[in-house]
Amino acid sequence: MSDPAVQASHLGKAFGTRQVLDDLSFEVAPGDVIGVLGKNGAGKTTLLELMLGFTPPTAGTVSVFGQASQQLSAGNKARVGFVPQQDELIDQLSVADQLKVIASFYPHWDGEFIDRLCGEWGVNPAARIKSLSVGERQKLSILLAFGHRPELLVLDEPVASLDPMARRQFLEQLVEASMDGNSSVIFSSHIVSDIERLANRIWILKDARLAWQGDLDSLKECVVRLHIRGGAETLEAMAISGELSRRRDGDFMTVVVRDFTPAMQADLRGRHGVDVEVESLGLEEIFLELHR
Amino acid sequence: MFILNPQSGIPIYRQLLEQVRRMVASGQLAPGAELPSVRELALKHAVNPMTVSKAYSLLEAEGLLERNRGRPMTVASRVRNTSQLSRRIEQIQPLVEQTVLAAKQLELSETELVKTVRKNWEDEDE
Numbered sequence: 001m002s003d004p005a006v007q008a009s010h011l012g013k014a015f016g017t018r019q020v021l022d023d024l025s026f027e028v029a030p031g032d033v034i035g036v037l038g039k040n041g042a043g044k045t046t047l048l049e050l051m052l053g054f055t056p057p058t059a060g061t062v063s064v065f066g067q068a069s070q071q072l073s074a075g076n077k078a079r080v081g082f083v084p085q086q087d088e089l090i091d092q093l094s095v096a097d098q099l100k101v102i103a104s105f106y107p108h109w110d111g112e113f114i115d116r117l118c119g120e121w122g123v124n125p126a127a128r129i130k131s132l133s134v135g136e137r138q139k140l141s142i143l144l145a146f147g148h149r150p151e152l153l154v155l156d157e158p159v160a161s162l163d164p165m166a167r168r169q170f171l172e173q174l175v176e177a178s179m180d181g182n183s184s185v186i187f188s189s190h191i192v193s194d195i196e197r198l199a200n201r202i203w204i205l206k207d208a209r210l211a212w213q214g215d216l217d218s219l220k221e222c223v224v225r226l227h228i229r230g231g232a233e234t235l236e237a238m239a240i241s242g243e244l245s246r247r248r249d250g251d252f253m254t255v256v257v258r259d260f261t262p263a264m265q266a267d268l269r270g271r272h273g274v275d276v277e278v279e280s281l282g283l284e285e286i287f288l289e290l291h292r
Numbered sequence: 293m294f295i296l297n298p299q300s301g302i303p304i305y306r307q308l309l310e311q312v313r314r315m316v317a318s319g320q321l322a323p324g325a326e327l328p329s330v331r332e333l334a335l336k337h338a339v340n341p342m343t344v345s346k347a348y349s350l351l352e353a354e355g356l357l358e359r360n361r362g363r364p365m366t367v368a369s370r371v372r373n374t375s376q377l378s379r380r381i382e383q384i385q386p387l388v389e390q391t392v393l394a395a396k397q398l399e400l401s402e403t404e405l406v407k408t409v410r411k412n413w414e415d416e417d418e
Contacts, residue, residue: 033340171338179331179341197298197339217303217343224301277393280301
């Protein structure tokens with residue numbers, strides 16, 4: 001097994017008395033595409049910044065390529081690409097000059113690749129950055145993070161201002177980047193459908209903790225809505241393990257559970273003599289259910 | 293070739309598994325037919341390549357697909373006959389369960405349901 005790209009143990013961050021992140025432990029393996037979900041203010045940006053060593057943790061440790069994030073060597077930094085939520089472009093420059101500035105930091109900058117993407121994405125190298133739209137600025141920020149073919153890509157809300165076509169082009173690039181199975185991608189987004197396409201693993205931040213970390217596939221297999229029909233009293237008295245929410249209307253009840261197995265369906269039928277139908281849920285609904 | 297819906301509650305690899313199984317069972321995918329490459333499928337649907345290879349590997353383990361060096365995966369030349377009937381029944385099982393449940397909710401008797409199935413079966417044959 002190859003070494004994890006990122007590793008955190010009991011990681012925490014407090015700003016004064018406000019605990020933003022508490023006791024997070026996780027690993028990011030090469031080839032992982034991780035989608036980070038959380039409400040506004042859930043600590044997604046803080047988590048990404050801790051990983052990149054922009055801010056020190058107040059508890060626990062986090063490392064990238066086996067080296068503490070705060071002490072990352074220049075060599076290891078060059079293996080990381082980052083798209084910040086707020087771009088850090090220099091307004092006075094042209095697109096071409098901004099690309100040149102960033103390229104000069106990296107010995108392995110792939111200029112040909114970036115020229116090609118500029119063409120495909122409709123980013124004009126001659127344009128002044130000052131004159132770019134928000135969406136164009138975002139495209140350029142993404143290009144700046146792609147050019148050195150990083151092994152770890154960290155993206156904080158990279159697509160918020162992109163139109164559907166640009167978003168799809170961006171997703172295709174992420175598919176390309178993860179094709180070799182060696183590069184890892186971590187991206188936060190409120191566009192759940194993008195995460196649903198690309199991510200193989202999901203982190204859900206809630207109340208400063210990772211309320212869920214695991215495969216997207218198992219998340220969808222475990223969090224389901226049960227439609228149960230039976231006597232009103234039977235339903236009222238039914239205890240269901242891993243229950244997240246329940247709504248009962250006479251002799252019909254819907255229950256969302258977080259650790260469903262096919263055996264559970266048979267068990268409920270057998271023990272209570274009720275009809276149970278299973279409805280699988282999309283990621284957006286799962287996210288909402290986990291926040292009820 | 294495949295219809296993948298990432299927003300569905302059914303994981304993408306399972307959607308792919310079920311579609312390939314169905315297409316092979318129905319003969320839409322004949323023995324020896326080539327499957328699109330992982331790369332092709334992942335790019336076309338903008339989904340994680342690992343999801344596609346997970347489905348392909350499971351289908352290979354089932355004996356439905358064959359891996360070929362440097363060439364696309366193909367439908368196995370000999371789908372094992374012994375397991376075929378039970379596998380086909382397994383595939384239709386969820387649909388049968390749904391139908392039975394719906395029939396019960398509509399308060400149809402078993403005989404009435406079977407009669408309806410038989411009638412549809414014969415209509416299809418004509």
